[in-house]
Amino acid sequence: MSRSVLVTGGNRGIxxxxxxxxxxxxxxxxxxxxxxEPPEGFSAVKCDITDPEQVEQAYKEVExxxxxxxxxxxxxxxxxxQLLLRMSEEDFTSVLETNLTGTFRVVKRxxxxxxxxxxxxxxxISSVVGLLGSAGxxxxxxxxxxxxxxxxxxxxxxxxxxxxxxxxxxxxxxTDMTRALxxxxxxxxxGQVPLGRYASPEEIASSVRFLASEEAxxxxxxxxxxxxxxxxxx
Ligand code: NDP
Numbered sequence: 001m002s003r004s005v006l007v008t009g010g011n012r013g014i015x016x017x018x019x020x021x022x023x024x025x026x027x028x029x030x031x032x033x034x035x036x037e038p039p040e041g042f043s044a045v046k047c048d049i050t051d052p053e054q055v056e057q058a059y060k061e062v063e064x065x066x067x068x069x070x071x072x073x074x075x076x077x078x079x080x081x082q083l084l085l086r087m088s089e090e091d092f093t094s095v096l097e098t099n100l101t102g103t104f105r106v107v108k109r110x111x112x113x114x115x116x117x118x119x120x121x122x123x124x125i126s127s128v129v130g131l132l133g134s135a136g137x138x139x140x141x142x143x144x145x146x147x148x149x150x151x152x153x154x155x156x157x158x159x160x161x162x163x164x165x166x167x168x169x170x171x172x173x174x175t176d177m178t179r180a181l182x183x184x185x186x187x188x189x190x191g192q193v194p195l196g197r198y199a200s201p202e203e204i205a206s207s208v209r210f211l212a213s214e215e216a217x218x219x220x221x222x223x224x225x226x227x228x229x230x231x232x233x234x
Contacts, residue, residue, distance in 0.1 A: 004066045005029045005212075006059075008049060008106055009076030011039045013175035014125065017201030018073050021209045028066040032058055032076065049076050049102030059109050068113035071212045074103040075125040077143075079177060081136045092139045099143035104150065107165075111158060120163040121212040124151050125204075128171045128227040131234040144169075148223055155221030164220035166211045171227025174198045194229030 005022045009015040010031025016039055023029045023042070030043045038044030043065055047058035062069060077099045080091045107122055114120025129137055130144025147167060154165040172178055172189050178198065181189075190196060207226045210216055225231050 003027045003070040004062070004068060005071040005073070006032070006062055006069045006106075006110065007073045007075055008032045008047070008102075009034070010042065011036065011044070013177065014170065014173055014201045014204050015073070015075040017205040018075060018208050021202070021205035022071070022212075025209065027071070030062040030066060034076070049106055050097050052105060055105045055109055063113070068117060069110045070114070070117070070119065071121045071123075072107065072110040073123045073125070073208055073212075074106050076102060076106075077125065079137065079140050079180075081140070083136055084138055087139060092142075095139040096143050096146070099140070100146040100150070103147060107150075107154065111154075111163070114163045115158070115161055118161050120158075120161075122151075122154065122158075122163065122165040123208050123211050124165070124167045125208075126167045126169045126223070128169050128225060128231040128234075131169060131223070131225075131231050151223075152221045159220055164211070164216070166216075166219060166221065167223045168204060168207050168211065169223055169225045169227065169231065170199060170204045171225070171230040172198045173201055173204055175201060192230060193227070194232070197228065199226060199228060 005027045007015050007019045010019040011033035019029050019031045032047040033044055034048050045058040045061045047054045080095050082091050124147045126147045127144040129141045133141050151165045151167045204226050
């Protein structure tokens, strides 16, 4: 059965790999993009998730094209790394605004249709950093940890309506976000990963697709690490 899937930040990196995984499985996939060009081969809507009006407009367009969203993957996210004493209010609040409040916005809007349909799948992209912490990333880690409490609350609130809400916590993935790190930082990270390498975006996408599949119908409120063992035990 072809479902209506929406992936935020689906124009590159992990989001694009997730969009491809659903499209390859035969689903109708829409992606949001904030800047640049829309990705080829996908139904795309421009949307900055920090703007409530753009979120509403994006949903209207997606619903017209492919019906109410049945699977939402909240993937859009940013980093703005800085040590605590140098971290400005703006560094902190802008990351929270995108990663946590932005996710709240897109999830809330999707839940409207899912509650009506009495079915739905929500997957949030957190990070191993939200569970382990990371020096220089207090803003990012707080936002990603916040997603866990958010998802688990929704698992309780929406479960009786056959809506699952789960979190995927990737470790280090080879994308633009991690390409911004220095070679020295990358080497140090890889040295801490039991599998001794970065993940490919496709390796994150396959877990997301599983959580949205019929096989995962009884999984909700889970935090699935896809981190090569980096966060083991958390
Ligand atoms: P990228 O930086 O490659 O892509 C980020 C995506 O999010 C882009 O599509 C970007 O749009 C979009 N985005 C950012 N801000 C907004 C906004 N305000 N509104 C709408 N879209 C926005 O990151 P990755 O693919 O690496 O990361 C994807 C997700 O996975 C993020 O949530 C990230 O935190 C998480 N993650 C990544 C890890 C990694 O190692 N790469 C590890 C763990 C988690 P645009 O192209 O317009 O900038």
